[in-house]
Amino acid sequence: MATASPTRAGQAAETQALEHLQGQGLQLLARNWRCKGGELDLVMLDADTVVFVEVRYRLHAGFGGALGSIDRRKQNRVVLAARVFLHQQPRWGDHPCRFDVVALQGSQHAGRPLQWLKNAFEC
Template sequence: MPHASPTRAGNAAEDQALGHLQGHGLALLARNWRCKGGELDLVMLDADTVVFVEVRYRLHAGFGGALGSIDGRKQKRLALAANLFLQQHPRWAAHPCRFDVVALQGQGHAGQPLLWLKNAFEC
């Protein structure tokens, strides 16, 4: 069986993350929301908190793996995109917000647990 393309693998990781988060009671507000400054993989609602979820998939653990890929520059881009999202969707602007990371690693994620870090970083 041929390896999945990086896009397909990323979409599969997002699907898995979305299902996991919905299974824990979060509701989807937006998926793959794009703006000039970047993209938000998932925007979810957890009770009254708007959750900006970055889904990271890496085939191998090299270079820090999935979690290691969330550096300071990436965090700033996510914060900028989240700010733009809230400006364009003022309904959610008064709600508390947080940034979560869902990390998956390994081909097909087989045997690898999904790692969900709530409030993974502050902006």
């Protein structure tokens, strides 16, 4: 059996994250939202809070694994994209915001345990 490409594995991880968050009551506002400065994997609404969710998937734990891949540079790109999103979608501009990370590690066949870190970083 052929292994999935990294892109397909990342998309599957994102779908798993989305389904988990929706199961926790969050509503999807945008998926794979792009702007010149970056991309937002998921933009969700948790009650009245706009949640910018970075989904990270790694097959192996080397080099810090999925959680370790959220360095300061990546955080800054997500924050920049979030600012552009709020500017272009002014209806959400007065809502509180937070930055979450959903980290998945391991193969699909292992069930990919999921870690959801609320308020993973601040701008």
